[in-house]
Amino acid sequence: MRVTKGAQIVAGTALLALAVAACGGSSDSSGTGAGATAAGGNPNAVRVEIAEPQHDLIPGNTTESSGAEVLNALFVGLVDYDAEKKPYNRVAESIESDDQTTWTVKLKDGYKWHNGEPVVAQNFVDSWNYTANGANAQEGNYFFGSVEGYDELNPGEGKTATATTLKGLKVVDDKTFTVKLKNPFSGFPTMLGYTAFYPLPKAAFESEGKLKADYGGNPVGNGPFKISKPWKRGSDQTISLVRDDAFKEGKAKIDAVDFKIYTDLSTAFNDLRAGNLDIMDQLPPEGIATAKNEFGDRYIEQPSSGIGYIGFPTKSGAEYAKNADVRKAISMAIDRKTITEQVFSGTRVPADDLISPVVSGYRQGACGEACTYDPAKAKQLFDSAGGGKMGPIELGYNADGGHKEWIEAVANNLRTNLGVEVTPKPVEKFASILDDLGDRKWSGAFRMAWLMDYPSPENYLRPQYGTGGSSNYSEFSDKKFDELVTKGDAANSLEEGIKFYQQADDMILKELPYIPVYFYQTNGAYSQHVKNVKIDPFERIDLFNVERA
Numbered sequence: 001m002r003v004t005k006g007a008q009i010v011a012g013t014a015l016l017a018l019a020v021a022a023c024g025g026s027s028d029s030s031g032t033g034a035g036a037t038a039a040g041g042n043p044n045a046v047r048v049e050i051a052e053p054q055h056d057l058i059p060g061n062t063t064e065s066s067g068a069e070v071l072n073a074l075f076v077g078l079v080d081y082d083a084e085k086k087p088y089n090r091v092a093e094s095i096e097s098d099d100q101t102t103w104t105v106k107l108k109d110g111y112k113w114h115n116g117e118p119v120v121a122q123n124f125v126d127s128w129n130y131t132a133n134g135a136n137a138q139e140g141n142y143f144f145g146s147v148e149g150y151d152e153l154n155p156g157e158g159k160t161a162t163a164t165t166l167k168g169l170k171v172v173d174d175k176t177f178t179v180k181l182k183n184p185f186s187g188f189p190t191m192l193g194y195t196a197f198y199p200l201p202k203a204a205f206e207s208e209g210k211l212k213a214d215y216g217g218n219p220v221g222n223g224p225f226k227i228s229k230p231w232k233r234g235s236d237q238t239i240s241l242v243r244d245d246a247f248k249e250g251k252a253k254i255d256a257v258d259f260k261i262y263t264d265l266s267t268a269f270n271d272l273r274a275g276n277l278d279i280m281d282q283l284p285p286e287g288i289a290t291a292k293n294e295f296g297d298r299y300i301e302q303p304s305s306g307i308g309y310i311g312f313p314t315k316s317g318a319e320y321a322k323n324a325d326v327r328k329a330i331s332m333a334i335d336r337k338t339i340t341e342q343v344f345s346g347t348r349v350p351a352d353d354l355i356s357p358v359v360s361g362y363r364q365g366a367c368g369e370a371c372t373y374d375p376a377k378a379k380q381l382f383d384s385a386g387g388g389k390m391g392p393i394e395l396g397y398n399a400d401g402g403h404k405e406w407i408e409a410v411a412n413n414l415r416t417n418l419g420v421e422v423t424p425k426p427v428e429k430f431a432s433i434l435d436d437l438g439d440r441k442w443s444g445a446f447r448m449a450w451l452m453d454y455p456s457p458e459n460y461l462r463p464q465y466g467t468g469g470s471s472n473y474s475e476f477s478d479k480k481f482d483e484l485v486t487k488g489d490a491a492n493s494l495e496e497g498i499k500f501y502q503q504a505d506d507m508i509l510k511e512l513p514y515i516p517v518y519f520y521q522t523n524g525a526y527s528q529h530v531k532n533v534k535i536d537p538f539e540r541i542d543l544f545n546v547e548r549a
Contacts, residue, residue, distance in 0.1 A: 042228065042240055045256035046530055046546055047278045049268040051400045052261045054431035056216025056233055059198035060131030060138040063470055064434065065451060065539060068195050069281075070239055070259055073543050074221035076249075077199070078105065078124070078192040085305075085358065085455040085537055087190050091119060091199075091222075093175075095192065100184035100492070107175045110248040113201040114226040121177040127200035129165045130209060140196030142463065142470035146188070146489070148180045164209065185489040186497070187456050194453040224252045224544045237261045253532075253547045263428055265402035272527060279546075281524045281535050284402040288523050289345040295525045298533075301347060305356045305452040305537045306520030307460070308348075310334075310395070310410065310445050314513050315475040317443045320393060324511050325385035330393075330445075331370045331515040332378035333417040334410055340518050343406045347523050351516035354460060354505055358537055361457030361498045367509050367516060375417040382418045392421035394444030398430040403447050410517070437473040448473065448514060451539050456494060457501040461485055465508050474513030481507050 053067030059075060062068055078092040089095065093106040111119040130136055132144035134154035144150055148168030153161050168180035181188065191197065199222065204215045218230040225241035239259040243252045260277060262268040265284035271277035273294070283291055292299045310330070312321035320326045336350035349357075353366040369377075382388065395411055397403040404426065411422040425444065427433045436442045450471070452459050462485050463469045467477040484504040491497035508514070526533040531549040534542045 042256040045258040060140040063139040073225040075198040095189040103179045120174040123199035143196045263400045278527045300524040304520040304522045309448045309514040311448040319390040326387045327512040329382035348518040396425045397447035399426040476513040
């Protein structure tokens, strides 16, 4: 779905982050710590750990897990996903098509914006047009690439757009709109629970489709919680929400939520143990081994959809980052089994595919030799590819995600098995490393992770490796790969499409712009102040049903 701070691109140990990823910690001097609630938070709020969102709170510009956690409380979309990862209609009454190309979306009655206005079809069309318009530089722009008219809005560098809206979007009436795709895509409805597809209210816009400058810090949503005071990214260490008592689906069981921003998971974990924080969806590695005994029934361990990687900027990076044989040698030199057993206390699983085991299309052992620990072969391949002459290897990671231990373990593997100089490079914030990658300012290897946005193998492939993909930090591009994914989309069912997605997966596993290292598990915990805490495979906390203990 997204890069996660620890794991979705997670900022914490959990998913995409160089840190998905969504993956922070802080000291009292930074305003985030034991005194944060008393200093400025709501004393009735449930306190949830996140890293600092990469951008302001705009759905179409949020493709990492921390920002998405906040938006999931502020907004609801057309569809959502149940505990079995199956989509179900939420704001949508129906999403239907006779040809898998033209889709008719009908909305339910009763959903309202936090300012009291009804949610209407125009809100979805306005939001999607804004995100799809390349001039607005939204991170989620890529997800509208399948809609007719996208190319006119995004003609490419040096060319002028010939439209300002997607011609494939049409409002029929207040409760109905249609979407025409460029090609048939049977999985289109499954995508629509993702953050980028949330609606935006009329109140978000100025004239001519421009977003108000202050909207991202003070968003009007349509979800179970609403923002209680404007948030300023980079200075405010708490994002405060209160319950919306007018929410169509009923009242949340808690009065308020404070999302506390940390730059260090260990600090957050200490706050959790001291009762100054209520929920963490991923614990630091040093806390996992004892968490079950310490928290008892308040410890959560379950499968996650996240994958942790070592990635490479294959076109603009250092010489070793550009060489597929060197990348394969690095992969073969990594002792995944020992890392998952010792660093993560057995709560991770060695990765052998670029598609998660929780999603249809995963194949055990798909990575083959490249993901099999073999120091001798790794050294031979590394030397024959000239790896030793390409200079030291730099391993970047976000320090706010609990990644130091496993990145240093990988560094030791490479030093020992390849005889190369390796330098781990911590970066304070997940958002910073994502910005550098997006601006092509990062030359070395980097830690990355992915948490699914929606339950399809396509979501692990197109956004990360497709040409122009929203999270394609490796710069991989191959026309045949793009065509295979498109063929998978056009199949009559996910089952039929899987064979094409797997062929595309094989192409990436051969080139290894990302080396899969481990599959995530959720390792979260919560304080004695709350109960009924559940975290889904998307690493989303079900804040609507959390209760005070």
